[in-house]
Amino acid sequence: DRARTPDDEPIIELTGVDFGYTATPVVEDISLRVDAGEYVAIVGPNGSGKSTLMKLMLGLLRPDDGAARLFGEPSHEFDDGSRLGYVAQHASASKEMPITVREVVKMGRFPHVGFGRLSGRDWEIVDRALETVGMSAFANRRVTHLSGGQRQRAFIARALASEADLLVLDEPTVGVDVESVGAFYDLLESLNRDGITILLIEHDLSAVTDHAERVVCLNREIYFDGSTEAFVESDALGRAFGTAATLVGDGV
Ligand code: ADP
Numbered sequence: 280d281r282a283r284t285p286d287d288e289p290i291i292e293l294t295g296v297d298f299g300y301t302a303t304p305v306v307e308d309i310s311l312r313v314d315a316g317e318y319v320a321i322v323g324p325n326g327s328g329k330s331t332l333m334k335l336m337l338g339l340l341r342p343d344d345g346a347a348r349l350f351g352e353p354s355h356e357f358d359d360g361s362r363l364g365y366v367a368q369h370a371s372a373s374k375e376m377p378i379t380v381r382e383v384v385k386m387g388r389f390p391h392v393g394f395g396r397l398s399g400r401d402w403e404i405v406d407r408a409l410e411t412v413g414m415s416a417f418a419n420r421r422v423t424h425l426s427g428g429q430r431q432r433a434f435i436a437r438a439l440a441s442e443a444d445l446l447v448l449d450e451p452t453v454g455v456d457v458e459s460v461g462a463f464y465d466l467l468e469s470l471n472r473d474g475i476t477i478l479l480i481e482h483d484l485s486a487v488t489d490h491a492e493r494v495v496c497l498n499r500e501i502y503f504d505g506s507t508e509a510f511v512e513s514d515a516l517g518r519a520f521g522t523a524a525t526l527v528g529d530g531v
Contacts, residue, residue, distance in 0.1 A: 288351050290315055290445055290476050291336050295345035298335055305331050307500050309345070315444070318468070318477045320491035320507075322484060324520050327498040329480045333449060336478075337363070350445075361390035364438020366431060366448040380425070380433045381418040384408055387440025408439035412466060428452075428459030435466070446470065447478045452486065464490045484516070 291313040299305050306328040313319055323329050334340040335347050338354030347354040350362060364387075387408065388401045397405070409415045412432040422430060431451050438446055448467070452460045468490055471477050481487045487494060487507070494510040496503040496519045503515030510516070 288315075289313060289348070290317075290350060291478070292348040293332075293336065293342075293345065294347075296335055296342040296347055297344040298331060298340060298342050300331075304343075305499065306335070306497070309335075309497075309501060311495060311501065311504055313476065313478060315476055316471070316474055317493060318471045318479070318491050319493045319495060320479045320481050320487040321495045321497060322481055322487055323497035325482070327519070329497055330449065332497060333447065333478070333480055337365075337447065359390070361441045362444055364435070364441060364443035364446045366434045366438070366446065366451050368450045368453050377421060377423065379419050379421055380414055380429075380436075381405065381409065383422055383433050384418075384436045384440050387437040387442075390441055404442070405440050408436040411439055411470075412436045426459065427455040428463055431455060431463060432466070435470070439470075443475070445476045445478065447480075449480045450482055451479070452483065460486070 289312040291311075293309050293311050296309040297304055297307050309332065321329050321332065331340065335342060336349065336354060338347065338349055338357050341347075341355050349357040350359070384405050385397065388397050388405065392398070392401060406415070406418075409418055412435050414429065414432050414436055417425065417429060417433075422433060425433065435446070446467075452463055455463060464486055467477055467479070477491075479487070479491060481491075488511055491507055493505065494503060494507050495501060496510065496515045498519040502519040503510055503513055505513075
């Protein structure tokens with residue numbers, strides 16, 4: 280029952296989008312569409328406009344020119360928070376929060392129940408989300424006392440509890456210990472198999488090429504948009520990142 284989006288309606292659609300914070304354009308002539316069920320990675324060097332593009336997609340910024348749509352509405356007018364789960368880098372805001380994992384995940388139900396009491400069914404959804412991300416044993420632990428990887432799982436569980444059909448992650452494994460990173464991407468892959476659309480902003484190119492099925496390579500403009508296999512074979516990486524770029528090692 281996850282697919283609330285008709286198959287032919289794009290989840291995200293950008294058409295000829297230009298944007299700059301000043302007179303200098305940061306992204307230019309961006310057209311792309313993300314359909315339900317896709318796993319898309321946006322890659323590009325530092326400062327290439329990845330975060331800006333994500334904010335345009337989510338309606339946190341408005342294009343200077345062109346159009347951005349989210350779930351069929353102009354992105355900036357979209358307000359159904361339950362459909363969209365966002366996992367920030369470090370999930371850093373949580374560091375000072377004196378609340379438990381379960382309380383974080385419970386927040387995922389707020390778009391459905393307001394600030395009213397959760398029903399038995401709501402709590403079942405919360406507990407199932409904890410189980411899905413492998414955090415049941417940590418339900419009562421304070422978020423402050425988690426490792427980076429566990430914290431990111433808690434925030435994914437919050438998105439699952441809200442029954443989001445789009446998960447947007449901004450460099451989610453920065454600060455996550457190396458041993459947990461593989462399992463973290465495995466989790467994303469299994470969520471994607473369950474029908475959740477994933478949009479991943481990544482600097483770690485090996486993570487992208489191992490897991491995502493489609494790559495959008497950005498440096499102000501789109502240098503490449505296609506399958507991960509075709510990306511690896513293409514010269515887009517060198518053109519977008521400069522000649523030093525390589526798919527071997529820990530990214531750029
Ligand atoms: P990335 O996520 O790929 O590192 P960003 O989208 O954060 O790139 O930044 C793209 C460009 O926009 C950079 O030159 C950055 O300095 C500039 N920029 C980002 N945010 C702002 C802002 N709030 N005000 C002015 N310039 C910004």
